[in-house]
Amino acid sequence: RKEVEQDPGPFNVPEGATVAFNCTYSNSASQSFFWYRQDCRKEPKLLMSVYSSGNEDGRFTAQLNRASQYISLLIRDSKLSDSATYLCVVYTGGFKTIFGAGTRLFVKA
């Protein structure tokens, strides 16, 4: 079993749709979690941090469920510009980072 798993997709949704991604992790001692976005042939960039209390930034909401060991990302009112690959990141010990394989999202007009 991989330490961090994501549904690779692709998710194909129309503009305006709500879409949700999940990411599961295996190490219960993991402390810090993030979502990154990566556009085609570009470097990953931070989208948002994930806290136990939840985190909302405009149309984006991130949640952490420690009991079930997963994090989620919800995108409301999808835009064409949201088309990208979304990577979850887990810090397993110290500053060692493990990236999920990514979930590809296509938003179509």
Add this chain to the structure above:
Amino acid sequence: DAGVIQSPRHEVTEMGQEVTLRCKPISGHDYLFWYRQTMMRGLELLIYFNNNVPIDDSGMPEDRFSAKMPNASFSTLKIQPSEPRDSAVYFCASSKTGGAPNEQFFGPGTRLTVL
């Protein structure tokens, strides 16, 4: 402000040759990370440094790979000898942690092709 700088952006070499990838982190950042990204394996952490000291190199695939950080503004990842399976995009990232994991800023990557 300049972001993380990597060079070269593209490298094509033949099997058996030595390859050196370079990275200049953002000034003031105390952590530096080297990653490799392929379609099959995704983004993998190879090694990371804290204040120029290697902390965890468990992701380095084998002895052919080595990384150094002689000062706070420069790091190298070397592959000697290179093999076709080393073909990938190599990213360098830096972070200003304040003692806790924080945003990592990635460079544009070096696309390596080993023939």
